[in-house]
Structure formats: structure tokens, C-alpha cells
Amino acid sequence: MNLANKDILGTEQLSREEIEGILDTAVSFKEVSTRQIKKVPTLRGRTIINLFFEASTRTRTSFEIAGKRLSADVINISASTSSTVKGESLLDTAYNLEAMNPDILIVRHSISGVPHMIARHIKCPVINAGDGAHEHPTQALLDLLTIRQHTKQLAGLKVAIVGDIAHSRVARSNIHAMLKCGMEVTVVGPPTMIPVGMECLGVKVLHNLEEAISQVDVVMMLRIQLERQNEGLFPSFREYSNQFCLTADKLKHGRKDMLIMHPGPVNRGIEIALDVMEGPHSVILDQVNNGVALRMALMYLLLGGGSETDH
Amino acid sequence: MKLIIKNGRVIDPANNIDGEYDVVIDKGLIQAVTPAGKAKDDSSAKVIDAKDCIVAPGFLDMHVHFREPGFEYKETIESGCESAAAGGFTTVAMMPNTNPVNDNRSVTELMISRAKAHGKVKALAIGAITKGLKGETLSDMGDLKEAGVIAFSDDGRPVMNNQVMRRALEYSRMFDLPLIQHSEILDLTAGGCMNEGPISTELGLKGMPTEAEDIMVYRDIALLEKTGGRLHVAHISSGESVELVRRAKAKGLAVTCEVAPHHFILTDASVRGYDTNTKMSPPLRAQSDIDAIKEGLKDGTIDIIATDHAPHDLVDKQADYHSACFGIVGLETALPLSLRLVEEKILTLPQLIEKLTSRPAEIFKLDSGTLGAGKLADVVIFDPSQEYKVEASKFKSKSKNSPFDGWSVKGRVLHTISNGKLIYSN
Numbered sequence A: 001m002n003l004a005n006k007d008i009l010g011t012e013q014l015s016r017e018e019i020e021g022i023l024d025t026a027v028s029f030k031e032v033s034t035r036q037i038k039k040v041p042t043l044r045g046r047t048i049i050n051l052f053f054e055a056s057t058r059t060r061t062s063f064e065i066a067g068k069r070l071s072a073d074v075i076n077i078s079a080s081t082s083s084t085v086k087g088e089s090l091l092d093t094a095y096n097l098e099a100m101n102p103d104i105l106i107v108r109h110s111i112s113g114v115p116h117m118i119a120r121h122i123k124c125p126v127i128n129a130g131d132g133a134h135e136h137p138t139q140a141l142l143d144l145l146t147i148r149q150h151t152k153q154l155a156g157l158k159v160a161i162v163g164d165i166a167h168s169r170v171a172r173s174n175i176h177a178m179l180k181c182g183m184e185v186t187v188v189g190p191p192t193m194i195p196v197g198m199e200c201l202g203v204k205v206l207h208n209l210e211e212a213i214s215q216v217d218v219v220m221m222l223r224i225q226l227e228r229q230n231e232g233l234f235p236s237f238r239e240y241s242n243q244f245c246l247t248a249d250k251l252k253h254g255r256k257d258m259l260i261m262h263p264g265p266v267n268r269g270i271e272i273a274l275d276v277m278e279g280p281h282s283v284i285l286d287q288v289n290n291g292v293a294l295r296m297a298l299m300y301l302l303l304g305g306g307s308e309t310d311h
Numbered sequence B: 001m002k003l004i005i006k007n008g009r010v011i012d013p014a015n016n017i018d019g020e021y022d023v024v025i026d027k028g029l030i031q032a033v034t035p036a037g038k039a040k041d042d043s044s045a046k047v048i049d050a051k052d053c054i055v056a057p058g059f060l061d062m063h064v065h066f067r068e069p070g071f072e073y074k075e076t077i078e079s080g081c082e083s084a085a086a087g088g089f090t091t092v093a094m095m096p097n098t099n100p101v102n103d104n105r106s107v108t109e110l111m112i113s114r115a116k117a118h119g120k121v122k123a124l125a126i127g128a129i130t131k132g133l134k135g136e137t138l139s140d141m142g143d144l145k146e147a148g149v150i151a152f153s154d155d156g157r158p159v160m161n162n163q164v165m166r167r168a169l170e171y172s173r174m175f176d177l178p179l180i181q182h183s184e185i186l187d188l189t190a191g192g193c194m195n196e197g198p199i200s201t202e203l204g205l206k207g208m209p210t211e212a213e214d215i216m217v218y219r220d221i222a223l224l225e226k227t228g229g230r231l232h233v234a235h236i237s238s239g240e241s242v243e244l245v246r247r248a249k250a251k252g253l254a255v256t257c258e259v260a261p262h263h264f265i266l267t268d269a270s271v272r273g274y275d276t277n278t279k280m281s282p283p284l285r286a287q288s289d290i291d292a293i294k295e296g297l298k299d300g301t302i303d304i305i306a307t308d309h310a311p312h313d314l315v316d317k318q319a320d321y322h323s324a325c326f327g328i329v330g331l332e333t334a335l336p337l338s339l340r341l342v343e344e345k346i347l348t349l350p351q352l353i354e355k356l357t358s359r360p361a362e363i364f365k366l367d368s369g370t371l372g373a374g375k376l377a378d379v380v381i382f383d384p385s386q387e388y389k390v391e392a393s394k395f396k397s398k399s400k401n402s403p404f405d406g407w408s409v410k411g412r413v414l415h416t417i418s419n420g421k422l423i424y425s426n
Helices: A016-034 A058-069 A090-098 A114-121 A137-151 A169-180 A209-213 A237-244 A284-302 B077-086 B105-118 B141-147 B162-175 B198-203 B210-227 B239-250 B287-298 B334-343 B349-356 B358-363
Strands: A047-052 A073-078 A104-109 A126-131 A158-162 A184-188 A204-206 A218-221 A259-261 B003-012 B017-026 B029-035 B046-049 B054-057 B059-064 B089-094 B122-125 B179-181 B231-233 B255-259 B379-389 B408-418 B421-425
Touching: A016 A137, A016 A169, A016 A284, A047 A058, A047 A090, A058 A073, A058 A104, A058 A126, A058 A137, A058 A284, A090 A104, A090 A114, A104 A114, A114 A126, A126 A137, A126 A284, A137 A169, A137 A259, A137 A284, A158 A169, A158 A209, A169 A184, A184 A209, A259 A284, B003 B349, B003 B379, B054 B349, B059 B077, B059 B334, B059 B349, B059 B358, B077 B089, B077 B105, B077 B122, B077 B408, B077 B421, B089 B379, B089 B408, B105 B122, B105 B141, B141 B162, B162 B179, B162 B210, B179 B210, B210 B231, B210 B239, B239 B255, B239 B287, B255 B287, B334 B349, B334 B379, B334 B408, B349 B358
Parallel strands: A047 A073, A047 A104, A104 A126, A158 A184, A158 A218, A184 A204, A218 A259, B003 B046, B003 B054, B059 B089, B089 B122, B179 B231, B231 B255
Antiparallel strands: B003 B017, B017 B029, B054 B379, B379 B408, B408 B421
16 A cells, blocks of 8 residues: 555545555554564664654654664654754754654654644655644554454444543544544533534534443543643543543443543543543553554555565 | 826826826926826926826835834845835835834834935834833823824734723823724733634644634723724724724724735635744634625725735744744735735725725825825836736845745736835836
């Protein structure tokens, strides 16, 4: 399979065929991580740069492991060590990195649109590892991979995404990808966290978690960022939890084979109860596990995976 | 030098003139506007053939940022005046958000003397409403008026404090100068960089809702009703604000307003792709706002067109969308963009020219914007049907930040005449 664009900036630009092709490719890479020697020579001699302007543990590590298992040389740059703290502009940083001939640049930034701006100015493929409240395409794709692993098919499934939708790039990327795959999406949260015009993206909006649970096959809980309380988006964590924490009690309203997801990192006891997080419905660690295979698949596809290789 | 402009269609809304006339200019003044062919031949006169062209009073732009003093790397009064001339403007009013702020006589005098030294365009100064644009203490309005300012504004920032705005409206009555408000309730727009709506939700950018504009327009009108004074609403962008101004005018209040061309041409959908040249304040709005603005232009609620010419260097625009500066270069695309209103039959050509000439002159009490005999000879000659591509790199402005770069447009300025002198020819 070949991808239509040189970059992976968002699920909005991916077609259903591309999404399915990426997921299928990811499945074939899962086995590599179960080997004793977890390495294939597919991207030997290739250089992948993780350029993270915003803190990340899970995503950065996942990209790094994915690259290394494909034998690529992976370099990590975080904002605190890069020249951006010396006042170098974003684009200058990108130009300088490009001058060292990387094969893929992976970019995370706290402001929406930054990976797009970088991608417009450099020739090397860019993967968006999360931009502001806009998109986080690899997270959405690994979420779909995880759902498909448990339900066999995606079309027709109903999903609730719960929490701070306004500030969530995970929500937006999942909405685009899920709708393309024929799923139905409901976003759930207090009206202060549902942005204006949300319905225009093609989703249903609810403000009651129990009601949502009774209607869906999958519940995806989002992290509540601690600083949002200061912005007045909800009165207190206690109040938020009363309304929106996913507890065993609230889960009683849902189907027995419900899937519970969370992109992490989790605020235990605020958006999800500990017993639910570790309970039988939870596929949270499958998501993390699938992240590596999914990112291996994307790197492989971006660097000419259309041709036969020896993974 | 004597100038005769022949064969053109002369439109002078102030004198209800629209037809084939010759314009005779001498000693820097309009000598006569005579029926075509009636101008006496004079071998000493330079003749400009304006066949197929419109001959109108030079345009007035009551809202420009020329960045001097303080930000000369973006624009200077000289480069701004060159940009104005290229756009057909012979009078502009410079906003006071310079560094230092134009809140005192010495800055006003500097700005005016720089403009006079360059001499091509009449660049007038607008003084700050409050010292340092801080919204706290009124500037010395009387002294500023004496130094030459023609209005007061904290543009770029609104006067947030209700009591301060009330006092400003009251106090400014002594000088009979309008207050120009940049209407924006800042706590509703904090961190925002585009219109709030489905597109900001899609793009994950913080929105600036139209209510932030509406609430302040309403507040100012409510204050004005009691205080008297004159209020001019800058760069109106929200449909509801247009309606608020319409109702205030119906009550007979001294409210006027302006719109910038980008606010009736582009919607917030242009922000897709994160081009920072689509970032301005107020932001590009929805189609329904554009529809309301066009209605307001048509029924006269919106008095004038002003560009909010806001040049920014590449350094300030080649940044992430959130950090990039607000604003675009306006003077050199104003005419072709505004002519779209005529093509869409929102305005007639004389109505459009009125909003660029006699109406702003009337609001700001300036002795210009007309071709009346004896007036200063400020004239623009443009071909309304000439098609071309906008090339931002060729702007006379020091900055090239324009979302219209590469657009195919219609309507080109061929000559700009100021005080009887040809200051620009294309």
C-alpha cells in the first residue's frame, strides 16, 4: 500500500482505505515485538528524529522503540535541550535538522498547526505526534487497531469519547478516523468542555455519562488536565468526578462486553476509577502495546513500504 | 504645474457628479470639473488620458498602522505613505499604537512632521484615548488636538473599563473629536487567535467569539446615549454588531462605523491550513457575518471602508498560529477587493467611492474627499476592469503579509495625484 501524502499530519487527510491499510500493516508488525530479538533490518541506515516541543513519555518512547525495532537510528530532541530556548525560530530549527538529512521528522508541539507549518517548508516526511488541541493521528490509529483487535470489525460500532473535548487532539483525530470507518461517535462532557459547533464534525453531543454508556460499545475516557480547574471549566475535581468519573456503578448501565479506553496518562479516581481501569473491560495497556506496532507500520509505509522488504 | 485629466468618467459623490468630465488642476488645487471636451487647451498643461477609467477624489483610509516610531522594521511613515499612494489613497489616519505610544504632543508632532517631510500623502495622526493605551488614565486630549490629532483611539486594545470609557466620551466632547473603539471584551477572547465557531473547533485553535465584539459595541452605545460625544466603531466584523449600530443610528445617536475589506471577502474557513496571513483582530468571521456586513454597507449602516493596514515583518508572521502577530497589509489591495461589492451589486460605484472619500471626510471633518473647485487636488484615476494578479512581494509597503497574495483581481490604480502632484503612476 502507498500513502497519498508525504506526511501524516492528521486522520482528517487519510482515506478509509489508507486507515485500513495502515491497521493491516500494523498487525503484521505486532509479531516483531514478541520475539526475543526484537529487531528487523527494514529501516537500517535510516534516521528518524523525534522533535518534541512538549513533554511526553509514552508517545516519545513509543516512537523511539518503533524506530529502533526497525533498525533506524532514532534521535530525540526535546524543547528544553534544543535551540528554541535560545530564541531560534521553529522553522530555523526544522531547516537545520533537515540539513542533516533525516528520513522522518516526528513533531509534537503545544500549538495547533505547527507540524503542518514545518511540513510545508521541508521535504522530509513529517509525522504529527500531537499538535495543540488539533490532531494526534497515531493515537487515533492505535485506538482503532485496539478496538478492531477486540471486535473484529469497526463499521457500525458506537463510541463515546468522554471528558475535555475542547482541548483534546485525541478526540478530534478519533472522530475523523472513526467516522471514516463507519462508526458512530458521541462526545460527552460538561458544556464548558464541548467546543462551539462540535456537531459540525458529525458527532452527537451528550452531557450525561450514564446515558451515553447505555448506548455505546466503546467508552474512551480523556485525561482532565489539572490546570483546567483554574480556567473555570468545572467547579472542582469532586464535582467533576461525581458527574463524569467512570465507575463500576456507572458501568452497570452498559453492555457486558464494553471496551474501556484511555489515551493516558490517567488521573486515577478523577476521570476513571482504579477498579475500572484495571478491570476486565479495560484495554488501556493494549493501546500502549499496539502503539509500537502502529508506529512501526507508519514509518515503514512512509519510507516506501509499497515495495517488498524483508521484515 | 497644470494638469488636465481628460476622457474619464468622473465620480465625485460630494457634488453628485457622475459622468464624462475633464478635471483641470492648477497650483495644487482643483480649478474646474468641466463637461468633456470643454477644458481650454493649454500647451503648458500636462494631459492625462483617462479613457475607460474612473476619475475620483483621492481615497481616505481612516485606519492605518504605520509603525513609526518604534517598529520601523515593519513599516515607516515613508513606506506607509508610498503604499497608500499605490493604493490610490491621498489621506490616511495613523493609529497611535506606536512605541512610544502617541499619547502626547511630542509623538504627534514627530509623526506629523515625518509625514510632511515625505510630503506625498496627507498622513494624519490619531491620538490615544488613554495614556500608554493602558485603559486607565485619559491622555491629554486638548493638548493632542492642538498638536493636530483628528480622533482618539486605543486601537489594538479596547478601553475595557466602563468608567474610563464613559469619562472619555464625556471629556472628548469639549474637542468634538470622535473616539474610535476597537471593540473586544478581552476576557472573552483571551488566548484566542481566530473566530470561535465550527472551524476553530475543527482546527483546535482558541476562538474569539462575536459576542466579545457585540457586548462592547452595545456598552459603548449605551454610554454614548447618556454622555453625548461621538463614537466610531472600528473594523466591524460581527453581524450582530452591525445590527446594534443600525439601531443606534435609528435612535439618532452619533455613531458611525467602518469595515475592512477582508471582513467582507474572507471567512474563517481560510484559516484552514494555518496560514498566519489569515490571522487578524477582529478575526475573519462566518458567512452569516459577511452577509450582515453587506446588508449594512447597502443600507448605509456601515459608513466607510477602512483597511486596518497592519504591516508585519516575516519574523512576526512566520511563527506558529498562536504566536504570530495579528493583521495584514491593506492599502494596496483595498480598491480591487472593494470593487467586488460593485460587481455583486451591493453598492453602486458612486456609493463605493463615497465610502472611500466624502463620507470619511464628513465623519472626521476633513476638508477633502471631493473634487469641488478650489479644493486641494487629490485625485485617483483607476481602471475598474483591468485584471491582474496580486503580488505581495511587489507591495510598496515594507511588509508583505497578505492573504490575497496570488489572487486574481480586477481594478487597478493607474495614477494618484496629491496636492496637484502626480505621486504614483502604474
